[in-house]
Amino acid sequence: xxxxxxxxxxxxxxxxxxxxxxxxxxxxxxxxxxxxxxxxxxxxxxxxxxxxxxxxxxxxxxxxxxxxxxxxxxxxxxxxxxxxxxxxxxxxxxxxxxxxxxxxxxxxxxxxxxxxxxxxxxxxxxxxxxxxxxxxxxxxxxxxxxxxxxxxxxxxxxxxxxxxxxxxxxxxxxxxxxxxxxxxxxxxxxxxxxxxxxxxxxxxxxxxxxxxxxxxxxxxxxxxxxxxxxxxxxxxxxxxxxxxxxxxxxxxxxxxxxxxxxxxxxxxxxxxxxxxxxxxxxxxxxxxxxxxxxxxxxxxxxxxxxxxxxxxxxxxxxxxxxxxxxxxxxxxxxxxxxxxxxxxxxxxxxxxxxxxxxxxxxxxxxxxxxxxxxxxxxxxxxxxxxxxxxxxxxxxxxxxxxxxxxxxxxxxxxxxxxxxxxxxxxxxxxxxxxxxxxxxxxxxxxxxxxxxxxxxxxxxxxxxxxxxxxxxxxxxxxxxxxxxxxxxxxxxxxxxxxxxxxxxxxxxxxxxxxxxxxxxxxxxxxxxxxxxxxxxxxxxxxxxxxxxx
Amino acid sequence: xxxxxxxxxxxxxxxxxxxxxxxxxxxxxxxxxxxxxxxxxxxxxxxxxxxxxxxxxxxxxxxxxxxxxxxxxxxxxxxxxxxxxxxxxxxxxxxxxxxxxxxxxxxxxxxxxxxxxxxxxxxxxxxxxxxxxxxxxxxxxxxxxxxxxxxxxxxxxxxxxxxxxxxxxxxxxxxxxxxxxxxxxxxxxxxxxxxxxxxxxxxxxxxxxxxxxxxxxxxxxxxxxxxxxxxxxxxxxxxxxxxxxxxxxxxxxxxxxxxxxxxxxxxxxxxxxxxxxxxxxxxxxxxxxxxxxxxxxxxxxxxxxxxxxxxx
Numbered sequence: 062x063x064x065x066x067x068x069x070x071x072x073x074x075x076x077x078x079x080x081x082x083x084x085x086x087x088x089x090x091x092x093x094x095x096x097x098x099x100x101x102x103x104x105x106x107x108x109x110x111x112x113x114x115x116x117x118x119x120x121x122x123x124x125x126x127x128x129x130x131x132x133x134x135x136x137x138x139x140x141x142x143x144x145x146x147x148x149x150x151x152x153x154x155x156x157x158x159x160x161x162x163x164x165x166x167x168x169x170x171x172x173x174x175x176x177x178x179x180x181x182x183x184x185x186x187x188x189x190x191x192x193x194x195x196x197x198x199x200x201x202x203x204x205x206x207x208x209x210x211x212x213x214x215x216x217x218x219x220x221x222x223x224x225x226x227x228x229x230x231x232x233x234x235x236x237x238x239x240x241x242x243x244x245x246x247x248x249x250x251x252x253x254x255x256x257x258x259x260x261x262x263x264x265x266x267x268x269x270x271x272x273x274x275x276x277x278x279x280x281x282x283x284x285x286x287x288x289x290x291x292x293x294x295x296x297x298x299x300x301x302x303x304x305x306x307x308x309x310x311x312x313x314x315x316x317x318x319x320x321x322x323x324x325x326x327x328x329x330x331x332x333x334x335x336x337x338x339x340x341x342x343x344x345x346x347x348x349x350x351x352x353x354x355x356x357x358x359x360x361x362x363x364x365x366x367x368x369x370x371x372x373x374x375x376x377x378x379x380x381x382x383x384x385x386x387x388x389x390x391x392x393x394x395x396x397x398x399x400x401x402x403x404x405x406x407x408x409x410x411x412x413x414x415x416x417x418x419x420x421x422x423x424x425x426x427x428x429x430x431x432x433x434x435x436x437x438x439x440x441x442x443x444x445x446x447x448x449x450x451x452x453x454x455x456x457x458x459x460x461x462x463x464x465x466x467x468x469x470x471x472x473x474x475x476x477x478x479x480x481x482x483x484x485x486x487x488x489x490x491x492x493x494x495x496x497x498x499x500x501x502x503x504x505x506x507x508x509x510x511x512x513x514x515x516x517x518x519x520x521x522x523x524x525x526x527x528x529x530x531x532x533x534x535x536x537x538x539x540x541x542x543x544x545x546x547x548x549x550x551x552x553x554x555x556x557x558x559x560x561x562x563x564x565x566x567x568x569x570x571x572x573x574x575x576x577x578x579x580x581x582x583x584x585x586x587x588x589x590x591x592x593x594x595x596x597x598x599x600x601x602x603x604x605x606x607x608x609x610x
Numbered sequence: 611x612x613x614x615x616x617x618x619x620x621x622x623x624x625x626x627x628x629x630x631x632x633x634x635x636x637x638x639x640x641x642x643x644x645x646x647x648x649x650x651x652x653x654x655x656x657x658x659x660x661x662x663x664x665x666x667x668x669x670x671x672x673x674x675x676x677x678x679x680x681x682x683x684x685x686x687x688x689x690x691x692x693x694x695x696x697x698x699x700x701x702x703x704x705x706x707x708x709x710x711x712x713x714x715x716x717x718x719x720x721x722x723x724x725x726x727x728x729x730x731x732x733x734x735x736x737x738x739x740x741x742x743x744x745x746x747x748x749x750x751x752x753x754x755x756x757x758x759x760x761x762x763x764x765x766x767x768x769x770x771x772x773x774x775x776x777x778x779x780x781x782x783x784x785x786x787x788x789x790x791x792x793x794x795x796x797x798x799x800x801x802x803x804x805x806x807x808x809x810x811x812x813x814x815x816x817x818x819x820x821x822x823x824x825x826x827x828x829x830x831x832x833x834x835x836x837x838x839x840x841x842x843x844x845x846x847x848x849x850x851x852x853x854x855x856x857x858x859x860x861x862x863x864x865x866x867x868x869x870x871x872x873x874x875x876x877x878x879x880x881x882x883x884x885x886x887x888x889x890x891x892x893x894x895x896x897x898x899x900x901x902x903x904x905x906x907x908x909x910x911x912x913x914x915x916x917x918x919x920x921x922x
Contacts, residue, residue, distance in 0.1 A: 527816075
């Protein structure tokens with residue numbers, strides 16, 4: 062008689078309850094040793110949903126390098142990302158996701174579709190005329206307002222204006238979004254509504270399509286009073302004069318260290334025309350409080366003063382608070398403005414939120430029906446072990462969903478397909494084991510003995526077949542980004558996780574549960590675990606074929 | 611049951627199905643390439659009243675898209691596929707906005723653009739190349755792995771090679787049948803189709819390895835020395851598992867097909883065919899290739915048949 066597998070039982074119980082509670086809590090955040098861990102969002106089970114399930118836009122850009130030149134360098138890509146991030150963020154769409162994809166592509170995901178829209182959800186029904194007059198007040202008299210229930214309104218706001226900042230990051234003109242929100246608050250009361258901005262794809266595309274502009278200007282503070290850092294005490298007194306110096310005149314910008322002090326600096330080099338203008342400019346401002354201001358897309362990057370006149374076109378910029386990281390970022394920004402790399406839109410995908418929600422609902426119910434069928438089949442065919450496998454499969458489902466949430470992995474339609482497929486693979490591991498157990502039982506062994514042998518015999522097949530699936534997943538994942546659609550990578554990654562957990566489920570969960578069953582009286586009742594007629598006294602070494610039986 | 615003795619029948623019928631599929635494949639319009647392979651733009655449009663397909667076709671032709679492919683997908687919604695619509699950099703309206711506005715004006719309906727997908731033609735050729743690389747690399751990696759996993763039994767390379775042949779068999783049949791089905795149901799080869807083929811590769815090898823593992827074990831026990839008997843016994847022993855696993859897989863796939871969205875139907879069709887074929891090939895093809903190789907009867911399959919089942 063075996064002992065109760067207490068340790069593995071507690072382990073399974075613990076891991077299942079942790080995973081289950083992580084799924085049941087819609088959103089949670091844990092702070093442990095200074096590391097903040099926040100997961101979950103406003104979606105079923107708090108899973109992170111891809112655009113095909115949640116709706117949204119997905120733009121893929123590719124760099125267009127000059128003829129005969131290589132792939133863009135990592136620094137160049139970082140520069141491009143930097144520019145896009147600033148452009149898209151300034152624009153005001155909520156939660157844009159901008160990331161590099163492979164060596165020369167950039168993926169931009171926006172939560173909405175089409176032109177910019179404001180979605181306003183009121184708590185109580187309101188009159189459209191009231192809303193109309195608010196929109197007229199903020200200069201949007203012609204905006205299209207749609208509603209069905211007088212509670213939730215959609216207002217199209219093409220070319221919503223971003224905020225205008227001065228060079229120190231102070232807001233000069235607030236974003237139009239805030240204007241509208243404030244006007245609405247004043248008219249209807251501040252807590253009476255939910256206000257979100259979505260869409261903005263057309264606008265974002267226009268912004269991203271523009272080439273970056275680097276301009277170098279002379280900055281004069283017209284106010285005599287300077288603050289402790291020698292900056293204008295009131296930024297409004299700054300005047301920026303054109304020098305006729307742009308990114309085209311810059312030959313190189315790179316991060317480095319000062320030859321004697323070892324402090325991080327930014328090295329810049331001008332071409333001959335640039336060197337001439339720069340020399341004149343620095344001769345004029347040397348020793349004064351006038352500055353050399355570098356603007357990227359009209360946003361100030363850095364504005365050093367000139368210690369002395371610089372001829373020859375080579376200079377470095379140093380600062381007391383410079384770190385190796387900050388000089389690298391600035392150098393990359395200057396470089397991306399010096400040699401702007403055009404981007405071409407190679408892929409665009411937009412899915413309406415209602416279509417996404419529909420796909421999600423359908424896949425979810427389909428998954429449940431599929432799972433129910435599998436569970437029924439397992440219980441009917443394999444009886445008691447089958448029912449144990451059902452429990453293990455449900456635990457399996459909880460674990461996979463929980464890993465998807467905690468990692469977090471963005472769940473797409475491809476991911477759902479992979480999840481359902483991995484249920485199949487998890488079932489397969491159980492079937493392999495049960496078929497082996499049946500053989501052992503047939504050769505006259507006890508339930509407990511055949512349980513151990515069954516698992517051991519099934520292991521090589523489970524291992525080898527799953528490793529080959531892992532290999533396919535790895536290759537799929539590797540090339541997935543190159544294939545251009547997130548569908549393939551999502552599929553590969555989810556399948557990988559699913560198959561890994563399926564091995565754990567079969568080898569640990571099913572096994573421990575079966576051991577627990579084996580020590581109960583059920584373990585000695587052959588009819589509950591097999592529908593075969595047992596043939597005793599057979600030599601276990603010869604395998605009976607079906608012909609002879 | 612005697613599987614080994616019928617090996618020539620299995621191999622010949624498989625070759626026949628493959629041949630039919632290949633004929634369909636190489637006839638004009640063998641596969642309907644999706645946007646990922648041709649480049650282009652597609653969108654699903656929802657109208658707020660019934661619009662006849664001809665009406666839509668005429669309007670799109672007037673909007674300079676006479677070649678647009680139009681498919682009805684719902685009561686008031688259509689799927690429209692055109693050449694790649696160009697983007698604008700400045701403030702003008704994009705081609706897509708022009709189409710939507712144009713339809714709204716011409717048909718006097720409200721148009722809702724439910725989804726939109728666009729891909730530039732230059733990327734499409736890359737996609738084809740990458741797809742071939744993925745399939746090829748996977749096959750080679752799996753070949754090496756199986757050869758390594760079976761290193762303790764004689765001629766392990768044969769096992770790897772037989773698994774790959776079974777895999778190619780499965781892929782050919784799936785692509786062939788997909789081509790035939792595509793002629794009737796307008797199925798498309800898209801990124802999900804590739805994901806499907808790759809899943810099939812994984813599943814086919816998975817299934818084959820289970821049978822091979824059994825052969826490895828049977829031979830390792832040194833009770834049965836003849837390969838043909840060992841193979842037959844192994845197939846019989848794993849038969850219940852093979853069928854049950856496919857059955858459970860088919861349950862979930864059918865549930866997805868019947869109750870899931872239409873977005874991944876192409877993918878599910880690939881899986882459905884692939885799992886049936888993969889199960890068949892693991893039983894009737896992969897291990898039979900081992901035996902054919904062992905007996906060096908490659909050329910004899912057609913000449914000297916039937917080959918008698920060598921009984922113990």
